[in-house]
Amino acid sequence: xxxxESLAAARPRSSRAVAFLVFAVxxxxxxxxxxxxxxxxxxxxSLLIYILLGIGxxxxxxxxGLLDLGFVAFYAVGAYSYALLASPQLDLHLPFLVIxxxxxxxxxxxxxxxxxxxxxxxxxxxxxxxxxxxxxxRIIINNVDWLTGGPKGIARxxxxxxxxxxxxxxxxxxxxxxxxxxxxxxxxxxxxxxxLGKAWAAIREDQDAARGIGINTxxxxxxxxxxxxxxxxxxGAIFAASQRxxxxxxxxxxxxxxxxxxxxxxxxxNILGIVAGAAILILLPEVLREFAEWRILFLGLLxxxxxxxxxxxxxxxxxxxxxxxxxxxxx
Amino acid sequence: xxxxxxxxxVNALTIGSIxxxxxxxxxxxxxxxxxxxxxxxxxxxxxxxxAFLILSMLVGDVGMAxxxxxxxxxxxxxFLVGFIGVGIERIAYKPLRNSTRLAPMLSSLGVSLSLVTGxxxxxxxxxxxxxxxxxxxxxxxxGGTITSMQIxxxxxxxxxxxxxHFLVNRSRIGIIVRAVSESRPTAQLxxxxxxxxxxxxFFVGPLLGAAGGxxxxxxxxxxxxxxxxxxGLKAFTAAILGGIGSIPGAMLGAFILAFVEVGGTALLPVxxxxxxGTEYRDVLTFAIxxxxxxxxxxxxxxxxxxEESIVYKRxx
Numbered sequence: 001x002x003x004x005e006s007l008a009a010a011r012p013r014s015s016r017a018v019a020f021l022v023f024a025v026x027x028x029x030x031x032x033x034x035x036x037x038x039x040x041x042x043x044x045x046s047l048l049i050y051i052l053l054g055i056g057x058x059x060x061x062x063x064x065g066l067l068d069l070g071f072v073a074f075y076a077v078g079a080y081s082y083a084l085l086a087s088p089q090l091d092l093h094l095p096f097l098v099i100x101x102x103x104x105x106x107x108x109x110x111x112x113x114x115x116x117x118x119x120x121x122x123x124x125x126x127x128x129x130x131x132x133x134x135x136x137x138r139i140i141i142n143n144v145d146w147l148t149g150g151p152k153g154i155a156r157x158x159x160x161x162x163x164x165x166x167x168x169x170x171x172x173x174x175x176x177x178x179x180x181x182x183x184x185x186x187x188x189x190x191x192x193x194x195x196l197g198k199a200w201a202a203i204r205e206d207q208d209a210a211r212g213i214g215i216n217t218x219x220x221x222x223x224x225x226x227x228x229x230x231x232x233x234x235x236g237a238i239f240a241a242s243q244r245x246x247x248x249x250x251x252x253x254x255x256x257x258x259x260x261x262x263x264x265x266x267x268x269x270n271i272l273g274i275v276a277g278a279a280i281l282i283l284l285p286e287v288l289r290e291f292a293e294w295r296i297l298f299l300g301l302l303x304x305x306x307x308x309x310x311x312x313x314x315x316x317x318x319x320x321x322x323x324x325x326x327x328x329x330x331x
Numbered sequence: 332x333x334x335x336x337x338x339x340x341v342n343a344l345t346i347g348s349i350x351x352x353x354x355x356x357x358x359x360x361x362x363x364x365x366x367x368x369x370x371x372x373x374x375x376x377x378x379x380x381x382a383f384l385i386l387s388m389l390v391g392d393v394g395m396a397x398x399x400x401x402x403x404x405x406x407x408x409x410f411l412v413g414f415i416g417v418g419i420e421r422i423a424y425k426p427l428r429n430s431t432r433l434a435p436m437l438s439s440l441g442v443s444l445s446l447v448t449g450x451x452x453x454x455x456x457x458x459x460x461x462x463x464x465x466x467x468x469x470x471x472x473x474g475g476t477i478t479s480m481q482i483x484x485x486x487x488x489x490x491x492x493x494x495x496h497f498l499v500n501r502s503r504i505g506i507i508v509r510a511v512s513e514s515r516p517t518a519q520l521x522x523x524x525x526x527x528x529x530x531x532x533f534f535v536g537p538l539l540g541a542a543g544g545x546x547x548x549x550x551x552x553x554x555x556x557x558x559x560x561x562x563g564l565k566a567f568t569a570a571i572l573g574g575i576g577s578i579p580g581a582m583l584g585a586f587i588l589a590f591v592e593v594g595g596t597a598l599l600p601v602x603x604x605x606x607x608g609t610e611y612r613d614v615l616t617f618a619i620x621x622x623x624x625x626x627x628x629x630x631x632x633x634x635x636x637x638e639e640s641i642v643y644k645r646x647x
Contacts, residue, residue, distance in 0.1 A: 061433075065431075065433060067433060067436055067437070117621060117624070117625050118621070118624070124361075124365070124366075124367055124432075124436075125571065125624055125628070127367060127369075127436065128367065128564070128567055128568075128571070128620070129617075129620065129621060129624060131564060132564060132568070132616075132617035132620055132621070133617065133621075135561070135564070135613060135617060136613075136614050136617050136618070139610065139611070139613055139614050140614065142610075143610050143611065253560060254444075257440060257444055260437070260440065261440075261441070261444070264437050293448070293451070293452055294448075294452065296444060296448040297444075297445055297448040297449050297452065299444070300441045300442070300443075300444035300445035300448065301441070301445050302441075303437065303438070303440070303441035303444075304422075304423050304438050304441040304442060304445070307427065307430075307434050307437055307438045307441070308423070308426045308427060308438070311430060311431075311434060
């Protein structure tokens, strides 16, 4: 057997081993989480929220190739939906699942309303308009004191419960978030593989050509925008329920940029990459506690470095969920 | 009434000329590279900080007289930031020139974030008082108050923009930059040094942005590491409003935006009977941006090209 042949023979087995290792580590982490101290479970909860946000934004940035810098606005829509519908602020106390539904629909509507005027335009302008939109939403939340409590935010939100099961402890949110993240990941992954996903990829690669082969680019982009906004909004509602407090501080431009950063560092267009990116983003300051303020500087520089040296990110698009599944179960 | 009108007009002209200086950097970079430089607002911030540093060294350590020190600090700071701009382009954007359209924008986001957080670590996140670059004398003109600082800012901005006008329209460098901006491949075929032209743009843009930053910080008497974000966004709005890629457009857009902002701030509470206060000024700005993009995406002075042709044709 020549060297090349043995290499070719060895490769699938070793990468299969890697796939199994990734899978085993993931399962082990999930199984171990409930036994960790509450502090660590909270860190993992916020990791899962960022993964959820990443999955949502990735549909626009990674799949469709549009730069959305106002994603945090949808996150805010979801968070304030929960805050207003389940708190003494308006004296409304709707059940969690109903609010989740409301938040998801509101997110989709906001996404479409923003998308209609903007998506017909050049791709470049989208970044700046969404950035402006994010700021508009934040300024409005900050100033409509009678509704949102202004900069003070809304406190004493209700404890969430699903079908009579109360969700209050960090570990409850861990299970809830895990289910939601898996669902959102599944939806995003299946969408990417669908005919709509192919249209997104075509728009990403060459918008003129996509239009040339008969893709309604505006509608496809609108669909991407609405799906992404829905996921962002759901993440916001769960975030509000877990914090039981919301304020405009959580929805700054920097937050949007961080989510973009996370996607680009982890692997643009790849859900597994987003998990890696979120892990770096969230776990880095936990590991290097005394260098906390250097974190964002480090991430910024890492992003520049990666875009130049390894534009596909840490986990490239080619090593997506398909490949993981094929490695695990297929031949 | 007349006095108020005059005063508001001068206020708008002052802030408009600062917006114009920053908008020029966006529009020039877009004209040449078709990229949105998200790090441009940080050049504005760097200008203020570098000038502050040089000024405190000159006055504190060398003991130079005030007026000379101010001039020296201004000139040295804008040139330094110009060179920083060229350096950033070399490191962070040049390797991405044949990459996807998204890549340089993402890279500039990284640069922007790194510069802001870097400055927060170096100088602290809190705002710092900035010395006035002009002696403040108040003049009464027909009942309105105009300060010598406003006049100084207007003159400085006017001189810089006039300089840019001559550089772009009357010099050899300007011809090269315009040629590259019109069509990079053709310019390259004609033997034009494309990299030189791009470096030039990344020198002049940050230089003007830094000048804007110094003038702004000295007008409001304060600077902070995050000062570039919102101003950068507004200047970009101005550039789109005027027609991105067009230099006179950027100036025009900046002044229109400033007038709308100043007028809106004065009129919003009156028109809406106090429902919408002055804090909605920025909302007004972005609402204008979205409206312009809807009605006339090419901007006021931009070429009315079909929506995506300039952007997407060449890059893939």
